[in-house]
Amino acid sequence: MLGVAVTSGNVFSQERSWLPLNKDKVHDPMSPALRLLQQPGEALSKLPADTAGNQVRWVEALESGAIDPRTNVFPETKVNVLDLDNWLNTSGSMPVVKFPHRQHTLWLDCANCHEHLFKSKAGANKLSMLQILNGEQCGVCHGAVSFPLTECSRCHNTTFEEYRREYLRAQEAKK
Amino acid sequence: MKPCRGAVAGAIVLLAVLQFLASPPARAEYGDVLINKRSEKEGMRPVVFPHWFHRIRFRCKVCHNELGFKMRAGGNDVLMVDIIEGKFCGMCHNGQIAWSPENCDLCHSGKPGLQTKIFGSHQTGGPGRW
Numbered sequence: 001m002l003g004v005a006v007t008s009g010n011v012f013s014q015e016r017s018w019l020p021l022n023k024d025k026v027h028d029p030m031s032p033a034l035r036l037l038q039q040p041g042e043a044l045s046k047l048p049a050d051t052a053g054n055q056v057r058w059v060e061a062l063e064s065g066a067i068d069p070r071t072n073v074f075p076e077t078k079v080n081v082l083d084l085d086n087w088l089n090t091s092g093s094m095p096v097v098k099f100p101h102r103q104h105t106l107w108l109d110c111a112n113c114h115e116h117l118f119k120s121k122a123g124a125n126k127l128s129m130l131q132i133l134n135g136e137q138c139g140v141c142h143g144a145v146s147f148p149l150t151e152c153s154r155c156h157n158t159t160f161e162e163y164r165r166e167y168l169r170a171q172e173a174k175k
Numbered sequence: 176m177k178p179c180r181g182a183v184a185g186a187i188v189l190l191a192v193l194q195f196l197a198s199p200p201a202r203a204e205y206g207d208v209l210i211n212k213r214s215e216k217e218g219m220r221p222v223v224f225p226h227w228f229h230r231i232r233f234r235c236k237v238c239h240n241e242l243g244f245k246m247r248a249g250g251n252d253v254l255m256v257d258i259i260e261g262k263f264c265g266m267c268h269n270g271q272i273a274w275s276p277e278n279c280d281l282c283h284s285g286k287p288g289l290q291t292k293i294f295g296s297h298q299t300g301g302p303g304r305w
Contacts, residue, residue: 026203033284053205109240135302145206
């Protein structure tokens with residue numbers, strides 16, 4: 001009984017919902033296109049659930065095969081994917097950031113970030129949350145199209161202890 | 176004076192709580208871009224570009240690397256003549272991969288009077304700069 005009351009009456013539980021195009025205040029409700037365009041809810045409700053942004057876990061959607069977006073339209077384009085993690089913010093008061101190139105390069109090409117947003121040399125970039133929140137650096141995408149900056153722990157995802165252990169293990173492996 | 180102030184403060188807190196409990200009205204879908212650099216001046220509705228729709232079908236790198244779209248809303252000078260010649264949107268919107276440019280209304284479906292911007296969602300107002 002209590003369980004039912006807690007799950008059904010929880011005001012914080014988030015049922016996913018998407019506004020229809022004629023109510024989103026961005027499309028003109030008078031536009032003839034609204035009869036033809038796909039509704040967000042129709043497409044997004046079938047994809048892995050999230051609480052933020054489009055309410056879709058986009059990387060999971062890609063990896064699970066729920067979607068299979070094209071990687072290129074020109075046959076000669078070289079599709080780059082890099083499997084490399086970088087440690088960022090290793091001395092801050094927030095948890096360390098383990099930045100995965102793989103998930104980013106599934107969507108993006110190297111040239112989308114390098115060298116104009118971030119230098120390729122590890123440690124050469126001075127990242128700042130102030131800039132990120134202002135739509136620079138990671139904020140070019142995060143907060144605009146990829147998961148928003150309300151989701152602190154998705155980037156600040158590793159305790160200092162875990163980082164230290166993994167770092168030492170990597171140093172050992174190099175020897 | 177004091178009880179009156181208390182009542183006002185109480186009312187403000189109550190309103191804040193009510194607003195928190197009521198689901199906030201979403202505006203657009205996260206990542207929707209409204210483009211109105213020229214449309215309305217040329218007598219058309221502004222363009223709505225939905226990122227969600229396109230990323231189901233294409234990875235970011237297709238438009239932002241192969242087709243050369245800058246990652247800033249309003250940062251791309253795209254003319255209809257470019258699209259008809261097969262550049263930018265016209266790489267796919269050519270009647271083969273996606274609908275062709277003569278279906279004006281399907282892209283030019285935005286609410287008149289809106290400025291170029293990228294929209295946030297039910298939680299965030301979008302980036303501070305775009």
